Amino acid sequence: MVSGVQMQYYKVCKRKLWLFSKGIAMENEHERVIEGKILHERAYPRLGDREILVDDAFKLDALDGDYIREIKLSSKMSEADRFQMLYYLYELKKRGVQKKGLISYTKERKTEEIELTEKDEAAIEKAIKEIYAIVHSASPPKLKKLPYCTKCAYYEFCFALEGDD
Numbered sequence: 001m002v003s004g005v006q007m008q009y010y011k012v013c014k015r016k017l018w019l020f021s022k023g024i025a026m027e028n029e030h031e032r033v034i035e036g037k038i039l040h041e042r043a044y045p046r047l048g049d050r051e052i053l054v055d056d057a058f059k060l061d062a063l064d065g066d067y068i069r070e071i072k073l074s075s076k077m078s079e080a081d082r083f084q085m086l087y088y089l090y091e092l093k094k095r096g097v098q099k100k101g102l103i104s105y106t107k108e109r110k111t112e113e114i115e116l117t118e119k120d121e122a123a124i125e126k127a128i129k130e131i132y133a134i135v136h137s138a139s140p141p142k143l144k145k146l147p148y149c150t151k152c153a154y155y156e157f158c159f160a161l162e163g164d165d
C-alpha cells in the first residue's frame with residue numbers, strides 16, 4: 001500500500017519518490033523525520049488518540065471528533081501536505097469512515113480545513129496508479145531541477161551523480 005510520505009513525495013518530486021521508495025535514505029532526511037515526531041508529541045498532549053495506525057498501513061497524527069489532524073512545521077509544501085491529507089481521507093472513506101482534515105502549520109500559526117471531493121478522489125486514484133508505476137520502475141525518473149532541489153535531502157546524490165548543476 002502507498003504510504004502518506006510516498007503520496008507527499010509524489011507531489012514534491014517523482015524522483016524523490018523513487019529514491020525514497022528504493023530505500024535510499026539520506027541522513028538529513030532521517031533527522032527531519034525525527035524532528036517531525038517530536039513536533040507531533042508536543043502538539044497533541046491532550047488527544048488520547050494521537051498517532052493512529054490504520055490497518056498497519058499509514059499513521060494519522062490525531063483523531064479529533066469529525067476531523068483527522070496533521071501538524072507541519074511550515075506551509076512551504078502545502079500542496080503536497082494537502083494531497084497527503086486527501087489520501088488519508090480517501091483511505092478512511094474506503095473503510096467506511098467519513099472525516100474532514102485539519103492541517104496546522106506551526107510557523108505560520110494557521111490551520112487549513114480539507115474536504116475530500118469526488119474530483120479529489122479521482123486525482124488520488126490516478127496518483128496511486130502512477131506511484132505504483134514509478135516505484136516499480138527499474139530506474140528513477142529523469143533528473144529535472146526544481147526550485148525545491150537545494151533544500152532536498154537528495155540534492156548531493158542527484159547532482160553529484162549527474163553533474164547537472
Ligand code: SF4
Nearest residue numbers: 013016149152155158
Ligand atoms: S534533489 Fe531535486 S530532483 Fe533530486 S530528489 Fe530532490 S527534489 Fe528531486
